[in-house]
Amino acid sequence: MLLAWFFIVGAVMFTVMFSNVTPEKVDVTLLEPSPADIRSPKAVILENETEERKRKAETAVEDIYYYDKGAGLEQARKLTELLDAIQKINEVEAKKKKDEAKLTMDEKISQINDVKGDAQVSPASLGVLFNASSDRLESVKTLSTSVISSLMNEEIELSKVQTARENAEQIISQNASYPDDLKDAAVELTQSFIIHNKVLDYEKTRVKRKEARDSVQQAEIKEGEVIVSEGDLVTAEVYKRLELAGLTSKKISYKPFIGLLLFIILLLAGLYYFVKDSFNKDNNKKHAVIYVILFLFSLIMMKVVSLAGISGHMYLYFIVPIAAGTMMLKMLFSEQLALVTNIVLSLCAALIFNENSASSFNFVMALYILISGIAGVVYLGKKHIKNKIIRAGFFVSFVNICSVLFILLVQDGTYSAAETGAELGAAFISGFLSSVLTLGLLPVIESWFGILSTAKLIELSNPNHPLLRKVLMEAPGTYHHSIMVANLSEAACESVGANGLLARVGSYYHDVGKAKRPHFFIENQMNMENPHDKIAPHLSKTIITAHPYDGADMIREFKLPKEIVDIAEQHHGTTLLKYFYHKACQQSDKEISESEFRYPGPKAQTKETAIIGVSDAVEAAVRSLSRPTPVKIEQIIKKIIAERLEDGQFDECDITLKELDTVATTLSNTLKGIFHSRIEYPEEMKKVEPK
Structure with missing residues (x-):
């Protein structure tokens, strides 16, 4: 059942936020002025422009x-x-005999090609070098290598x-005393190796x-960046950017x-996991319906306010009374x-209020909604006091105003006094509306749903209620016992975070069934014989065990709330009537189960009922x-709780x-305060006799 409700919630959420994610389209014409400022709805990487920037940086x-x-x-060595x-x-050629064939100049040059390498020396210069004497060649070698080493000792660029x-x-x-042809050959040889x-x-x-x-950053159109301002010409480059941002395409993106x-x-998976154990119980199905209604009420309320702000009146966003939902x-x-739901609603608000935002998410409104909702919940505190709602509303207004100021100051924008005043006024009205809606709804x-509210509990606690009057008049001992149980159970419930007021009121009514046969219960047997002494244990058991169901x-x-009915039925659980059981065993020869x-039964289903049952037994004992x-009181309390725990009553x-x-500690402290030691006063002072 709960899962079905969550499917409905999901469908409503999708419907509410559908328009907020629908891709925006613009109607512009190439080479005509733009009708308005057009912003990019998303971040777009410009790959061609990025590549061009990288190429320029590289070049x-x-x-x-x-x-x-x-x-x-190295060159001198070569x-x-x-x-x-x-x-x-030359030495080899000189040693040849006259009848041996000698190498031609071309053959000589070809033999030194490998040694010459890349050096650009003409055949004519090589011929002059081949024809030079050994001494001349040594002189050229010395001079050329010296020149090469000297000049290349400095940095020489290609140019x-x-x-x-x-x-x-x-x-x-200047330094060579060679013939001109050898000098020219030496110059050419030296130059070729430089x-x-x-x-x-x-x-x-x-x-x-x-x-x-x-190092070149990607060229991109940032989310929310103005692609073209109002009145500017839509050039081919601008139009291309609009296309890349998906603003001109007729094709729908899913x-x-x-x-x-x-x-x-x-969101719903996390929310379902949080609430499933609470709302899947049969007695909490109506609570699931109420929760869904309040969640959708808050969601739709945000959507309505967001639509009011589309016209450009952004300050209206701050008027959303989101704290009403969280306080309820x-x-x-x-x-x-309430806090978990507020977180979910604030995340939804980031999308719902994105109409005038530069990006797909309005995190400013998400933060505002989160703070506003938390303020209402925190101020109400742990006690369920309805008269705090108005004060909580003003507290939310104060927190809202502080939130708006914080947002405006952090953004460091330029705002007129009228704009700031409108936004602060909307924030104040938000808190006031939250309290009004909470009190009204x-x-x-x-x-409608029969919820046992604080106001209803206070109404039922009135001692003039007909049922309580009946108990008071017909079973006064039971009435006093119920008052004592109420005091004990309320203190114990509040000590563990349970509903103390529900425990008090439930205790008032838990034994009303005794009013049907009041004299069969010992607290009402004043100056009379115990009727159980004259009847069989089985009959006594029938009378005693009937009082929760009669009640x-x-x-x-x-027509009292179901919670009160459950307390009356369940406060004894399936406990054993030990006195009558042992009495029956003594009177019977057969084994009795x-x-x-x-x-x-049934056994206690809630903390409040379990604590009332313990308080009932403790008070009677x-x-x-x-x-x-104090020692006896502590021992009795621990014994009763231990017995019920072992018996599976919890x-x-x-x-x-x-x-x-x-609970044991709280009950002990409360009872010690009730049964504290008193000074014993003598009936009359003893007189001191004179000696």
Whole structure:
């Protein structure tokens, strides 16, 4: 059943937020003015523009060179190898006999091609070198290698190689005393081995250009960025950007709707997990309906307010009385449920109020809704006091105003006094409306669904109620006992966070069934014999065990809430009437089953009923003591709780061992205050006799 309600809630949520995720379309014409400011509804990466920026950044990085200090020595070595090869060929040729064939000049040149390498030396110059004497070649070698080493000891860029070669020619011309043809050959040879020694560092250049490329930020249209302002011309580039943002396409994208569906499923799954144990119980089905109604009421209320603000009056957003829903949830259910629901509603608000937002989510309104809802819940506190609602409304107004001021100051925008005043006024009205709606709707919900509210409980606690008057007049001992149980159970319930007022009122009515046969109950047997002494134990059991169900019938006749009926029926659970059971065992020769002398039940289903049952037993036991002491009181309380725990009387309610320990301590302290020691006064003072 609860799951079906959550499907309905999901459908309403999807309907409410459908328009908030529907992709926006604009009607613009190329090369015409824009009718309004057009913002991008999403972030769009401009891949072509990004690539162009990266290419420019990469190109802007210059080549990186390094100075090769060993290049001069290497080139001098190569020149030396070439001249040594020429000398060796000449020596071989000189040793040949006259009848041996000698190498032609071309053959000689071909033999040194490998040694010459990349050096650009003409055949004519090589011929002059081949024809030079050994001493001349040694002189050329010394001079040329010296010039190469000297000039290449400095950094020579590729563009300055020619200058260095011209300097080499000048140095050789000034220092060489060769014939002109050998001098020219030496110049050409030296120049061919002078190269640039600033070498391109390919790896460093590549890394630097990659860094420059990677440092370029992606070109993008940011979410909420103005693509074109009102009145500006829609150029081809602008129109292209509008297309990329999906503002001109006639094709419908289903991605936002799928995202909305996932968003709703995520929220409702968490919410369902939180409430399923509470609302799946049979007696809480109406609570599930009330919860769904209040949740949808808050959701639709936010949507209505958001539609009012679409016209541009953004301040109207702050008027949403979201605290009304959370305060009613707090008073009808629990503080935890109210806070969790408020978180879910604030997340929905981020979408619902996105109409005038620069992005898909309005987190400012989400924060405002969250703070406003929490303020109402926190101010109401743990006690269910209806007269605090008006004060809670003004407290919410104060918190709302502080929230708006905080938002405006953090945004650091420029606001006129009129705008600021309107927003602060809306925030104040929000809190006031929240209290008015809570006061107006809460009684209606309580009346329609039969919710046992604080006001109803206070009404039922009136001692002039006909049923309580009946008990007072016909079973005064029971009435006094009920008052005592009410005091005990209220204190114990409040100590563990249960509903103390419900426990007090339930205690008033828990034994009204005794008014049907008052004299069969010992608290009403004043100055009379006990009628149970004259009847069989089985008959006594029938009379005693009937009072919870007689009381429940009487409570139903007066149309009291179901919670009060349940307390009357369940406060004894399935406990054993020990006195009459043992009496029956003594009078009978046959074995008697305990089940014959147990209350039919059911066992306690709530903490309040369980605590009332313990308080009922404790009050009766302590009252039977002739001289109750703190030690005896503690022992009785612990014994009663332990026996009921072992008997499984708490198996069907959610009370914990720690809470039972707290209940025991509270009952002990309360009873100690009632049965505290008193000074014994003598009937008359003893007279001191004179000596």
